[in-house]
Amino acid sequence: MDYFLELFLGGLTRGSIYALIALGYTMVYGIIELINFAHGEIYMIGAFTALIVISVLTMLGWNQLAILAIATLAAIVWSSAYGFTAEKVAYKPLRGAPRLSPLISAIGVSLFLQNYVLLAQTSDFLPFPNLIPDFKFLEPYEGIVRSTEIVIYVVTAAVLVILTVLIKFTKLGKAMRATAQDRDMAMLVGVNVDRVISFTFIVGSATAALGGVLIASHIGQINFYIGFIAGIKAFVAAVLGGIGSMPGAVLGSLVLGWTESFFTGYISSDYEDVFAFLFLVLILIFRPSGILGRANTDKV
Amino acid sequence: MNTIKELKKSFLIALWFMFLTFPIMVIKVNTVEQTIDWRWNRLAMVGIFSFFASWIWRYLLQRKEMGQKRAEESETPTLTFQQRVLQNPKFTRPALVVICIFAAIFPFYFSMYQVNIMTTALIYVILGLGLNIVVGLAGLLDLGYVAFYAVGAYSYALLNVHFGMGFWACLPIGAGLAMLFGIVLGFPVLRLRGDYLAIVTLGFGEIIRLILENWNEFSFGPSGIANIPRPGFFGIKMSIHQSLIYIYFIMVAMVIFTIFVVRRLQDSRIGRAWIALREDEVACQATGIDKTKTKLSAFALGATWAGMGGVVFAAKTTFINPASFTIWESIMILCIVVLGGMGSIVGVIFGAGILILLPEYLRAFSEYRMLMFAAALVLMMVFRPHGIISAVRRTYQFEGSPEKKASS
Amino acid sequence: MESVLDIKQLTMDFGGLRALDHIDLDVKAGEIAALIGPNGAGKTTFFNCVTGIYKPTEGDMFICPPGKKRERINGLKPNQVTEKGMARTFQNIRLFQNMTVLENVMMGRHCRMRAGIPGAILRNRATREEEQRVVEESYAILKKIGLAEFVNEFAKNLPYGAQRRLEIARAMATEPFLLLLDEPAAGMNNQETKELDELILRIRSEEKISILLIEHDMKLVMSLSDRIFVMDYGRKIAQGTPEEIKNNPAVIKAYLGEDIDA
Ligand SMILES: Nc1ncnc2c1ncn2[C@@H]1O[C@H](COP(=O)(O)OP(=O)(O)OP(=O)(O)O)[C@@H](O)[C@H]1O
Ligand SMILES: [Mg+2]
Numbered sequence: 001m002d003y004f005l006e007l008f009l010g011g012l013t014r015g016s017i018y019a020l021i022a023l024g025y026t027m028v029y030g031i032i033e034l035i036n037f038a039h040g041e042i043y044m045i046g047a048f049t050a051l052i053v054i055s056v057l058t059m060l061g062w063n064q065l066a067i068l069a070i071a072t073l074a075a076i077v078w079s080s081a082y083g084f085t086a087e088k089v090a091y092k093p094l095r096g097a098p099r100l101s102p103l104i105s106a107i108g109v110s111l112f113l114q115n116y117v118l119l120a121q122t123s124d125f126l127p128f129p130n131l132i133p134d135f136k137f138l139e140p141y142e143g144i145v146r147s148t149e150i151v152i153y154v155v156t157a158a159v160l161v162i163l164t165v166l167i168k169f170t171k172l173g174k175a176m177r178a179t180a181q182d183r184d185m186a187m188l189v190g191v192n193v194d195r196v197i198s199f200t201f202i203v204g205s206a207t208a209a210l211g212g213v214l215i216a217s218h219i220g221q222i223n224f225y226i227g228f229i230a231g232i233k234a235f236v237a238a239v240l241g242g243i244g245s246m247p248g249a250v251l252g253s254l255v256l257g258w259t260e261s262f263f264t265g266y267i268s269s270d271y272e273d274v275f276a277f278l279f280l281v282l283i284l285i286f287r288p289s290g291i292l293g294r295a296n297t298d299k300v
Numbered sequence: 301m302n303t304i305k306e307l308k309k310s311f312l313i314a315l316w317f318m319f320l321t322f323p324i325m326v327i328k329v330n331t332v333e334q335t336i337d338w339r340w341n342r343l344a345m346v347g348i349f350s351f352f353a354s355w356i357w358r359y360l361l362q363r364k365e366m367g368q369k370r371a372e373e374s375e376t377p378t379l380t381f382q383q384r385v386l387q388n389p390k391f392t393r394p395a396l397v398v399i400c401i402f403a404a405i406f407p408f409y410f411s412m413y414q415v416n417i418m419t420t421a422l423i424y425v426i427l428g429l430g431l432n433i434v435v436g437l438a439g440l441l442d443l444g445y446v447a448f449y450a451v452g453a454y455s456y457a458l459l460n461v462h463f464g465m466g467f468w469a470c471l472p473i474g475a476g477l478a479m480l481f482g483i484v485l486g487f488p489v490l491r492l493r494g495d496y497l498a499i500v501t502l503g504f505g506e507i508i509r510l511i512l513e514n515w516n517e518f519s520f521g522p523s524g525i526a527n528i529p530r531p532g533f534f535g536i537k538m539s540i541h542q543s544l545i546y547i548y549f550i551m552v553a554m555v556i557f558t559i560f561v562v563r564r565l566q567d568s569r570i571g572r573a574w575i576a577l578r579e580d581e582v583a584c585q586a587t588g589i590d591k592t593k594t595k596l597s598a599f600a601l602g603a604t605w606a607g608m609g610g611v612v613f614a615a616k617t618t619f620i621n622p623a624s625f626t627i628w629e630s631i632m633i634l635c636i637v638v639l640g641g642m643g644s645i646v647g648v649i650f651g652a653g654i655l656i657l658l659p660e661y662l663r664a665f666s667e668y669r670m671l672m673f674a675a676a677l678v679l680m681m682v683f684r685p686h687g688i689i690s691a692v693r694r695t696y697q698f699e700g701s702p703e704k705k706a707s708s
Numbered sequence: 709m710e711s712v713l714d715i716k717q718l719t720m721d722f723g724g725l726r727a728l729d730h731i732d733l734d735v736k737a738g739e740i741a742a743l744i745g746p747n748g749a750g751k752t753t754f755f756n757c758v759t760g761i762y763k764p765t766e767g768d769m770f771i772c773p774p775g776k777k778r779e780r781i782n783g784l785k786p787n788q789v790t791e792k793g794m795a796r797t798f799q800n801i802r803l804f805q806n807m808t809v810l811e812n813v814m815m816g817r818h819c820r821m822r823a824g825i826p827g828a829i830l831r832n833r834a835t836r837e838e839e840q841r842v843v844e845e846s847y848a849i850l851k852k853i854g855l856a857e858f859v860n861e862f863a864k865n866l867p868y869g870a871q872r873r874l875e876i877a878r879a880m881a882t883e884p885f886l887l888l889l890d891e892p893a894a895g896m897n898n899q900e901t902k903e904l905d906e907l908i909l910r911i912r913s914e915e916k917i918s919i920l921l922i923e924h925d926m927k928l929v930m931s932l933s934d935r936i937f938v939m940d941y942g943r944k945i946a947q948g949t950p951e952e953i954k955n956n957p958a959v960i961k962a963y964l965g966e967d968i969d970a
């Protein structure tokens with residue numbers, strides 16, 4: 001039973017982390033129907049920025065919690081800036097181009113950011129300090145759940161709530177929904193589509209940055225390549241939940257997290273990644289609209 | 301032009317990029333010695349570079365827009381200078397002769413090292429031409445192309461290890477198996493929309509690599525398979541040098557064969573259907589083209605060529621392991637197709653040349669090679685989506701044709 | 709007269725929206741029929757269902773090609789429908805933009821050709837002959853439609869009216885017995901519309917092709933059609949000869965709106 005609980009919580013952690021990345025995928029896809037291959041790299045950049053800030057401030061001897069707060073903030077700011085810039089440089093000029101073009105461009109951005117970090121920083125794995133303090137109330141559960149994991153659950157839930165409120169109730173959210181439904185129509189009724197798209201990238205990137213900091217704290221090391229697999233898996237999760245749907249992204253992430261966790265725990269850990277990909281292939285073939293997505297007939 | 305305004309714009313963009321790249325470019329923490337390396341000079345470099353780059357960027361964007369307008373206004377399709385040159389037999393014939401002579405004497409005048417690199421480049425040429433059928437002609441973004449390359453390579457290696465089969469027997473088998481894989485994998489996924497297809501093929505590519513890595517009994521795992529024999533020539537024993545030259549010529553022959561086949565396919569009923577599919581799927585179906593069958597044929601043919609490439613690769617390196625078949629290999633081949641020119645044979649050859657040979661000869665830049673290719677992918681998509689050399693559609697000659705010419 | 713197309717109780721739902729509501733419609737051999745109705749009435753959706761692009765929620769669709777047996781076409785893929793002899797054009801022009809005009813028409817011939825991959829590579833006699841024949845036939849179609857001057861242009865470089873006609877040429881190349889035209893005159897000037905009128909009549913008389921067209925240009929519809937079907941909000945509200953339709957109060961109401969209720 002303990003083992004089950006351990007796997008369950010492990011799956012929940014994985015799922016929550018995937019969710020933070022998957023939300024960005026799903027939002028961007030919802031608005032401009034682009035699989036933003038570079039999204040995983042934005043998350044990686046968030047983690048790197050945080051690490052750099054943490055290292056500098058630690059040497060200056062700052063208080064741990066203050067460091068954590070500032071590092072997280074920096075990660076969010078810079079990740080958003082990268083997301084924003086990538087959109088302006090690599091995707092915006094391609095609106096209206098054939099569908100393949102922005103996709104290839106996104107692959108280019110992904111590859112570029114990886115190599116940029118590789119060259120500007122290092123190819124080695126860097127240790128990432130865990131600055132999240134141990135919570136007192138968790139002491140009886142030691143070995144089952146760590147405080148980092150609790151923070152991950154809470155942050156993911158909070159992000160989902162905030163984003164839902166943002167999209168349901170704010171003016172910008174309304175503009176986002178309008179743009180997602182029909183971009184030309186939205187433009188006609190006076191929505192500033194460029195701004196909505198930029199905003200979507202910023203929010204998605206900020207969420208990914210949060211994910212980056214949390215995962216790095218949880219796993220304890222980062223390198224320039226962490227964005228790739230995480231990005232793909234988050235994408236699987238987003239598709240699984242029904243791409244374009246935010247609750248779907250979270251649900252899909254949790255389902256993927258748990259299945260992975262139980263699969264590796266009870267069956268085999270060799271084929272962990274094979275499993276995720278197989279999952280993806282099967283969903284796309286049998287239920288391309290995902291768990292919460294609606295099957296749409298493309299308008300002709 | 302309003303120079304002051306442009307200056308200000310570029311200045312602001314430069315500031316933005318300096319801010320953007322600040323943490324990652326400037327600060328480098330040495331965690332062991334607990335020191336921080338502030339690399340301010342880089343900040344200045346980023347500033348200056350982005351100042352000028354943004355200027356050029358805007359200029360190019362403007363030019364592109366103007367070009368589009370001009371193309372819309374003019375009645376006749378304007379051929380670019382480069383297209384005119386490539387279509388002019390006065391230029392192409394002598395060029396072809398020179399290339400043939402060069403290819404024939406190359407291995408006898410250059411070192412073994414050079415021959416080896418050239419052979420690698422030629423392998424990429426056929427991989428590129430194969431992927432070009434899938435991506436360039438049929439418009440299916442296949443990010444798992446390397447899987448078929450792996451199937452070819454492993455077919456030869458395993459058949460050789462277990463049954464002692466030789467290169468020439470394995471070449472068609474490897475190609476055939478890759479085609480079979482293409483059909484089996486393609487059948488379920490080709491119904492998917494373009495972008496999903498990209499991800500699923502990427503997934504398949506990784507699945508195959510991970511299986512090769514983990515299934516030790518079958519594939520010998522990460523340590524791979526060594527001592528794969530080089531191709532034989534009627535049982536004659538050859539020195540390494542000789543067999544490298546031999547492989548080189550095999551590759552030259554294969555490239556010629558590939559060009560021959562791809563050219564004919566392009567100008568056939570099937571080739572037209574591929575291009576139509578790329579242009580508009582719905583219209584294509586409504587015009588009576590079987591979408592699934594057409595896509596599958598492109599996918600399978602592309603896979604076949606990857607399989608052939610794989611067999612030669614195994615024979616050339618005599619050692620393979622899963623590390624040679626990562627997603628980056630797929631992306632590299634994609635770069636060749638995209639940079640060279642989707643749908644254009646000359647373009648793909650050119651692309652392979654640039655991507656494989658250039659880094660070899662510009663060692664100083666080899667560190668930056670992936671960075672530059674990545675940037676090139678984006679720049680290409682933004683400014684020159686048809687690649688360096690764009691494909692030209694053929695015109696047909698027939699009775700009463702308005703521009704009937706002597707040559708065809 | 710035998711109906712070449714016979715649609716019974718065709719219904720199409722998009723989520724909660726019923727775009728087609730139990731539509732009955734038939735086209736007789738040699739007839740020019742028109743499908744009209746206000747924007748969003750469901751006309752294009754009707755075409756999409758009939759040609760297999762959408763899967764209708766309910767209803768039966770039959771075709772009866774001249775000289776062949778009547779057959780049900782529910783569940784056929786678009787290309788199969790085309791092979792059976794129904795060809796269409798699109799409201800929002802869907803040409804193969806980066807292919808030449810001639811190639812666009814040759815694409816229409818695709819389903820009547822046989823050459824496979826081995827044929828393409830070996831380029832044997834049969835393939836070569838087939839290819840040559842198709843080139844010439846396609847050129848003949850272009851001449852008939854009046855596009856011969858553009859043969860080697862890219863489709864995207866054609867003037868608008870010519871693009872619409874090229875769509876018709878491509879559809880004709882599939883050797884249909886029934887042509888479905890979705891707003892063929894949209895965006896055309898008076899002169900072009902007049903030429904289109906003649907072209908459609910010629911297609912019927914010379915090629916023995918029946919025609920069902922969607923059109924907003926009432927003058928064109930009234931002068932061309934033998935029978936007219938009127939749709940509004942997914943329902944068929946009237947059918948009959950041009951004369952009958954002109955005087956049908958339900959039609960007038962649908963077109964002029966509720967507020968001018970007489
Ligand atoms: N794929 C689809 N998904 C959802 N709704 C659709 C789809 N296709 C059509 N509709 C809806 O069905 C209704 C009928 O549309 P349709 O295009 O058939 O109208 P139409 O009669 O052709 O109008 P128009 O004269 O403007 O072309 C519209 O409300 C449209 O929004
Ligand atoms: Mg319509």
